[in-house]
Amino acid sequence: MSAPTEKPPSSCKVMLSKNVANRLLAEVHEGLKTLEKPPHLVGLLANNDPAALTYAQMTQKTCEENGFKYSMREVSRDDIEEAILAANADNNVDGIIVYYPIFNNRQDQYLQQIVDVTKDVEGLSHRYIFNMYQNVRFLDGEAKRQKSILPCTPLANIKILEYLNIYNTILPYGNRLFGHTICVVNRSEVVGRPLAALLANDGACVYSVDVTGVQKFTRGEGLQKKTHEIHDLEGKTIKDVAPLCDVVITGVPGENYKFDTSLLRDGAVCVNFSSEKVCILSMMSWNCSLTILQNFPWEVRDKASLFVPSIGKVTIVVLLRNLLRLIQNKRMDDVKPAEATERPGTLEAAS
Numbered sequence: 001m002s003a004p005t006e007k008p009p010s011s012c013k014v015m016l017s018k019n020v021a022n023r024l025l026a027e028v029h030e031g032l033k034t035l036e037k038p039p040h041l042v043g044l045l046a047n048n049d050p051a052a053l054t055y056a057q058m059t060q061k062t063c064e065e066n067g068f069k070y071s072m073r074e075v076s077r078d079d080i081e082e083a084i085l086a087a088n089a090d091n092n093v094d095g096i097i098v099y100y101p102i103f104n105n106r107q108d109q110y111l112q113q114i115v116d117v118t119k120d121v122e123g124l125s126h127r128y129i130f131n132m133y134q135n136v137r138f139l140d141g142e143a144k145r146q147k148s149i150l151p152c153t154p155l156a157n158i159k160i161l162e163y164l165n166i167y168n169t170i171l172p173y174g175n176r177l178f179g180h181t182i183c184v185v186n187r188s189e190v191v192g193r194p195l196a197a198l199l200a201n202d203g204a205c206v207y208s209v210d211v212t213g214v215q216k217f218t219r220g221e222g223l224q225k226k227t228h229e230i231h232d233l234e235g236k237t238i239k240d241v242a243p244l245c246d247v248v249i250t251g252v253p254g255e256n257y258k259f260d261t262s263l264l265r266d267g268a269v270c271v272n273f274s275s276e277k278v279c280i281l282s283m284m285s286w287n288c289s290l291t292i293l294q295n296f297p298w299e300v301r302d303k304a305s306l307f308v309p310s311i312g313k314v315t316i317v318v319l320l321r322n323l324l325r326l327i328q329n330k331r332m333d334d335v336k337p338a339e340a341t342e343r344p345g346t347l348e349a350a351s
């Protein structure tokens with residue numbers, strides 16, 4: 001009589017984002033020590049999106065637990081423009097986050113551009129977006145003291161890959177993903193496209209997949225280009241590119257999408273940033289239990305080496321880190337004129 005065949009234990013390590021969040025928080029606490037007063041973040045909520053409210057409440061909680069001041073201002077769509085201008089002008093406000101979508105059309109882009117660039121914690125201002133796509137990392141040129149601001153969710157994905165040692169620290173800064181092939185399933189303007197660009201700028205070969213098709217983002221053979229180039233891969237689908245990738249990152253909204261794990265390379269690293277809360281009714285009691293679903297089915301554990309099921313906690317800490325960076329950048333701007341007057345001649349040279 002043969003013993004019942006038992007499935008061998010999974011070799012996949014599931015990594016929860018709180019580990020990465022805690023490491024980044026330690027860095028944030030160091031930065032806080034150098035400030036005289038708690039940084040003040042204002043969250044402007046002008047939609048009825050439950051996801052935005054949850055995100056705002058989670059941000060508020062993280063702020064309050066970590067020595068930041070957070071004010072949620074709920075306004076109507078008609079008043080959002082004035083609310084942004086008021087926060088821009090208020091010296092007691094260090095950072096502003098506006099929750100989108102509000103109008104879900106070009107008016108949202110207009111609103112993104114009127115947030116004061118020195119208070120833009122999400123990096124949505126034209127100058128920051130330009131720097132990101134052009135692979136310009138600093139605001140002050142060769143001085144390299146003032147880092148440009150990167151969008152929070154794309155940067156959170158990068159911080160996860162750094163934590164997982166996908167970034168090779170033996171290589172120089174800026175080339176540390178050289179040799180990796182990464183699939184990003186989502187090409188929205190707020191997350192997927194900036195993420196593909198950032199990963200390619202760091203040296204990866206990136207396949208960006210969305211409902212319309214596949215694009216390849218790279219700095220060319222041997223990383224010869226300074227910034228990434230994009231090529232449309234006509235006729236290709238996720239089935240052609242996913243098996244080539246050692247990292248797969250997904251962010252498809254909705255509860256119905258599931259990544260086909262038969263496409264995964266054995267031992268790939270999988271990260272999901274889509275977050276969908278679903279109410280599941282229990283047939284017996286009609287009680288509602290909340291379940292958080294994501295893009296990978298349970299079987300991902302049979303093939304992946306590492307799996308990160310959600311990244312929300314990291315996104316919020318990255319937001320706080322961006323806020324500190326804005327304050328540091330402003331401080332350096334404020335001391336510049338004084339330094340210049342101490343050394344006669346530099347003022348003319350600089351202007």
Ligand SMILES: NC(=O)C1=CN([C@@H]2O[C@H](COP(=O)(O)OP(=O)(O)OC[C@H]3O[C@@H](n4cnc5c(N)ncnc54)[C@H](O)[C@@H]3O)[C@@H](O)[C@H]2O)C=CC1
Pocket residue numbers: 051153156185186187188189190191192209210211212251252253254257273274275276311312315
């Ligand atoms: N955890 C976090 O920090 C954050 C999470 N999110 C979550 O990420 C998800 C995506 O958000 P957005 O990018 O703003 O959404 P979006 O709706 O703007 O973009 C969705 C993207 O997925 C692509 N897509 C949809 N179905 C697909 C399919 N079957 N195959 C391949 N691609 C497909 C679309 O073409 C599009 O590029 C949402 O679930 C959102 O809640 C968003 C922001 C922050």
Ligand SMILES: Nc1nc(=O)c2c([nH]1)NC[C@@H]1CN(c3ccc(C(=O)N[C@@H](CCC(=O)O)C(=O)O)cc3)C=[N+]21
Pocket residue numbers: 051052054055058097098099100101122152153275292310311312313315
């Ligand atoms: N200007 C702007 N920037 C945003 O980044 C933005 C926005 N507007 N509008 C709303 C969406 C939604 N969003 C989420 C972020 C984190 C989680 C999140 O933390 N989710 C948890 C799971 C859910 C939970 O535990 O409650 C996780 O990933 O661990 C969810 C949703 C950001 N958004």
